[in-house]
Amino acid sequence: MSRVRRMVEPAAGGAGAAALAAARPAAPxxxxxxxxxxxxxxxxxxxxxxxxxxxxxxxxxxxxATGLRGFRWVGLENYQRVVTDPVAGLVLRNxxxxxxxxxxxxxxxxxLVLALATAFLPGRWGGFFRAVWLLPRITPSVVYVLMxxxxxxxxxxxxxxxxxxxxGLPAAGNWLYEHPWPMVxxxxxxxxxxxxxxxFSAAIQAIPREQLIAAQVDGAGTWALVRRVVLPQLRWxxxxxxxYQTLSLLASYEYILLATDGGPGFYTTEVWALYAFHTAxxxxxxxxxxxxxAALATVLVLIGLVASVLYLRFFNFRQLTQQPRIEVS
Amino acid sequence: MLDRWTNGVIGxxxxxxxxxxxxxxxxxxxxxxxxxxxxCGGSGGQPAAGDQAAGGAGSSGGEQGVQTVTLRxxxxxxxxxxxxxxxxxDAVERLNQKLEQEGANVRVQLxxxxxDRPWDEYKQRFIxxxxxxxxxxxxxxxxxxVAPWAAAGHIVPLDExxxxxxxxxxxxxxxxxxxxxxxxxxxxxxxxxxxxxYFWKSHLKQLGWTDQQIAQLPERIRSGDFTLDxxxxxxKQLQDRGIVPAGQGxxxxxxxxxxxxxxxxxxxxxxxxxxxxxxxxDQEALLKEYRFFARARELGVLKPSLLGTDWSIWHRTVTGKxxxxxxxxxxxxxxxxxxxGLTDADVQxxxxxxxxxxxxxxxxxxLSHPLVYMVTKYSxxxxxxxxxxxxxxxxxxxxxxxxxxxHLAILKSQLEQPEYKENRLLGDLAYMVEYAGFVPLHxxxxxxxxxxxxxxxxxVAGQMTPEQAVDTVVKQLQAQLRDExxxx
Numbered sequence: 114m115s116r117v118r119r120m121v122e123p124a125a126g127g128a129g130a131a132a133l134a135a136a137r138p139a140a141p142x143x144x145x146x147x148x149x150x151x152x153x154x155x156x157x158x159x160x161x162x163x164x165x166x167x168x169x170x171x172x173x174x175x176x177x178a179t180g181l182r183g184f185r186w187v188g189l190e191n192y193q194r195v196v197t198d199p200v201a202g203l204v205l206r207n208x209x210x211x212x213x214x215x216x217x218x219x220x221x222x223x224x225l226v227l228a229l230a231t232a233f234l235p236g237r238w239g240g241f242f243r244a245v246w247l248l249p250r251i252t253p254s255v256v257y258v259l260m261x262x263x264x265x266x267x268x269x270x271x272x273x274x275x276x277x278x279x280x281g282l283p284a285a286g287n288w289l290y291e292h293p294w295p296m297v298x299x300x301x302x303x304x305x306x307x308x309x310x311x312x313f314s315a316a317i318q319a320i321p322r323e324q325l326i327a328a329q330v331d332g333a334g335t336w337a338l339v340r341r342v343v344l345p346q347l348r349w350x351x352x353x354x355x356x357y358q359t360l361s362l363l364a365s366y367e368y369i370l371l372a373t374d375g376g377p378g379f380y381t382t383e384v385w386a387l388y389a390f391h392t393a394x395x396x397x398x399x400x401x402x403x404x405x406x407a408a409l410a411t412v413l414v415l416i417g418l419v420a421s422v423l424y425l426r427f428f429n430f431r432q433l434t435q436q437p438r439i440e441v442s
Numbered sequence: 443m444l445d446r447w448t449n450g451v452i453g454x455x456x457x458x459x460x461x462x463x464x465x466x467x468x469x470x471x472x473x474x475x476x477x478x479x480x481x482c483g484g485s486g487g488q489p490a491a492g493d494q495a496a497g498g499a500g501s502s503g504g505e506q507g508v509q510t511v512t513l514r515x516x517x518x519x520x521x522x523x524x525x526x527x528x529x530x531x532d533a534v535e536r537l538n539q540k541l542e543q544e545g546a547n548v549r550v551q552l553x554x555x556x557x558d559r560p561w562d563e564y565k566q567r568f569i570x571x572x573x574x575x576x577x578x579x580x581x582x583x584x585x586x587x588v589a590p591w592a593a594a595g596h597i598v599p600l601d602e603x604x605x606x607x608x609x610x611x612x613x614x615x616x617x618x619x620x621x622x623x624x625x626x627x628x629x630x631x632x633x634x635x636x637x638x639x640y641f642w643k644s645h646l647k648q649l650g651w652t653d654q655q656i657a658q659l660p661e662r663i664r665s666g667d668f669t670l671d672x673x674x675x676x677x678k679q680l681q682d683r684g685i686v687p688a689g690q691g692x693x694x695x696x697x698x699x700x701x702x703x704x705x706x707x708x709x710x711x712x713x714x715x716x717x718x719x720x721x722x723x724d725q726e727a728l729l730k731e732y733r734f735f736a737r738a739r740e741l742g743v744l745k746p747s748l749l750g751t752d753w754s755i756w757h758r759t760v761t762g763k764x765x766x767x768x769x770x771x772x773x774x775x776x777x778x779x780x781x782x783g784l785t786d787a788d789v790q791x792x793x794x795x796x797x798x799x800x801x802x803x804x805x806x807x808x809l810s811h812p813l814v815y816m817v818t819k820y821s822x823x824x825x826x827x828x829x830x831x832x833x834x835x836x837x838x839x840x841x842x843x844x845x846x847x848x849h850l851a852i853l854k855s856q857l858e859q860p861e862y863k864e865n866r867l868l869g870d871l872a873y874m875v876e877y878a879g880f881v882p883l884h885x886x887x888x889x890x891x892x893x894x895x896x897x898x899x900x901x902v903a904g905q906m907t908p909e910q911a912v913d914t915v916v917k918q919l920q921a922q923l924r925d926e927x928x929x930x
Contacts, residue, residue, distance in 0.1 A: 176590075177591070177594055178589070178590040178593040178594055178885035178886070179594060180573065180593075180594030180596065182595070183593075183594065194921065194922070198921060199914060199918055199921060200918065262752060266752070266755060270755055270758075286745065286747055287747050287751065290746075374750070376749065376750045376903075377746075377747055377749060377750040377903050378746075378749075378899045378902070378903030378904075378905045379896055379897070379899055379903070379905050379906060379911075379914075380896060381905070391892075394566060398584070398586055398887050398888035398891050400885060400886060400887065400888035400889060401566070401569070401888075
């Protein structure tokens with residue numbers, strides 16, 4: 114007999130029954146813990162331990178030159194170096210610009226537009242367009258960025274400039290280097306928009322049809338329908354997408370690394386995560402500074418935590434997740 | 443309160459860290475963490491050559507009591523530079539013959555691969571393998587890696603293997619200087635090169651130059667009659683006459699690299715203090731270098747977006763004769779012929795000279811960046827690894843590498859090799875070694891380089907004036923390197 118069955122079956126009288134009755138309150142806790150244990154282990158090994166290791170690393174001067182055996186404990190020296198780093202302010206501003214613009218214009222903005230647009234299309238066509246927008250996400254990042262590079266390259270290699278020349282318009286130089294921020298934001302945004310699009314589409318489809326019909330009967334046009342009925346019901350998915358994508362964007366650097374490597378010029382598109390990567394793991398002449406890089410990564414984690422708290426307060430998380438007071442059938 | 447708490451935590455950690463067992467466990471955990479991080483930052487799931495190369499030396503019993511030792515090597519370079527690995531492979535037979543003659547009961551075989559990948563990825567792979575104790579026996583890299591890798595204990599000194607070898611006397615002495623740190627030899631030179639200023643003779647003819655004037659240009663640069671300012675003026679003329687497009691009168695390499703220090707050297711810059719070994723930043727020389735690049739941008743002969751251009755586009759543009767004057771490596775001629783369709787006639791049309799000095803009367807400069815073989819601490823047979831490298835370092839093998847890849851001779855005896863003598867380019871470039879500088883051997887050179895390159899990027903992109911860029915670089919170096927850099 115399984116342990117679960119023993120826990121739920123009534124015992125047959127006597128002292129045994131009393132013992133079981135006494136044990137009963139603990140049973141659901143054990144069951145829950147049993148189910149949670151594998152996930153808790155995964156979280157501990159893959160999320161908690163690396164975070165703790167990163168904090169420990171950040172208190173050392175470990176680098177290629179010291180090796181992992183010759184390092185010293187330096188306390189908060191690395192954090193002091195981050196604070197006094199003449200480049201840190203610029204990198205932080207870049208990060209805010211990158212996260213804010215990509216999130217607003219693409220991950221939430223374009224995603225919402227796409228979800229609404231495809232919601233008003235017949236089912237099959239809506240699905241087709243949503244599938245097309247998923248293509249950047251399933252393309253390997255190296256290939257995807259390489260495609261953009263040749264798209265943006267100078268004449269006679271770049272597609273944009275070839276098209277401009279064919280139309281008799283003046284061709285520019287390399288778009289990636291002449292307009293780095295719009296390009297970097299677009300490269301990331303086209304990938305990021307698909308996730309929000311799917312979540313918003315699912316949320317729109319979950320809105321009871323009766324509400325939409327009732328609004329139309331009351332004379333609501335399309336814009337009023339979207340503004341008064343659809344958008345208010347997307348607050349919770351919008352919170353989730355905004356919070357999740359903020360954290361993802363804060364930690365993401367691979368597309369920028371491949372597209373501009375933080376350039377052109379003086380840290381023009383260098384974001385905090387890329388700065389940490391360059392410091393800790395990628396240095397042309399080999400002396401990567403793991404300790405300082407870890408301090409930069411820890412600061413990024415703190416920024417992420419602060420952003421999460423702000424989101425929860427701004428969107429009034431408690432109110433969004435409480436049980437509905439009125440059941441609409 | 444925060445200070446007290448922090449000091450408490452750090453003090454506690456310090457006490458814990460003094461425990462050897464804990465330090466070992468922590469080191470192992472950190473390696474695991476770094477491996478995970480590197481995996482996340484990697485560029486794909488393809489099994490890398492370094493994985494095959496990793497694993498340290500192995501050995502197995504053979505016939506008649508003869509033991510076979512497997513050595514592993516990691517080398518990097520373009521396909522034309524494959525002899526960096528193949529020379530080691532072919533040296534196995536030479537070494538085994540000697541071992542047999544000596545009556546030794548051991549034979550050697552070699553595993554590993556030659557990788558054509560970005561340098562930072564290659565070095566990162568080695569470091570992670572080394573920290574995990576799985577480094578190959580032999581690693582090839584730039585001579586500047588001697589400093590951080592020796593400090594970290596990843597490589598071993600080779601004096602006892604090298605000093606009595608005939609190879610020691612045959613290698614040009616300056617190359618030994620490039621691998622000597624704290625009085626010890628840490629690597630064996632594999633190749634060296636020059637970084638000429640290239641130009642197309644046909645372009646200069648279009649400008650009205652005579653054959654004699656064109657032939658005299660390298661000598662004028664060598665003697666200091668033609669300076670960096672003259673270079674910009676010539677580049678401007680090539681553009682103004684429509685021989686090359688705007689922004690393509692003068693190009694440097696498009697990515698980070700040691701080439702940029704040639705400009706610093708051209709203005710009498712110094713990188714290291716010989717007395718203390720500390721890095722040096724000469725503000726006046728750096729300002730002059732940055733002003734040169736600012737002027738190039740203002741004249742419109744150098745595109746503000748040059749730094750960051752894709753290498754393949756750069757190669758295609760310069761080999762298409764769309765750039766007037768450009769700085770590149772001597773080895774790139776072989777790459778252009780191999781991959782970019784440069785014909786023999788084009789090579790004949792290609793002129794090359796030292797980089798001009800910044801001021802009249804001073805000789806031109808170049809920069810050499812020897813690649814060297816190093817033996818890792820993780821090798822179970824460092825003696826055999828060192829002997830294998832020495833066997834691979836011979837005039838025939840090094841000449842075939844030099845001719846195939848257009849690298850300069852590292853051995854005096856190579857100059858007498860018929861193949862080497864027949865190669866016009868190598869013969870023409872040989873004199874440049876006398877004018878070559880090296881980047882310093884210092885554990886923090888990578889950080890020094892990053893700050894100076896970013897400052898240069900800011901000037902080329904037009905984001906900062908030369909003065910602002912120098913000021914920023916000085917602040918960065920003072921913040922990062924502290925007393926390891928002397929600001930003059």
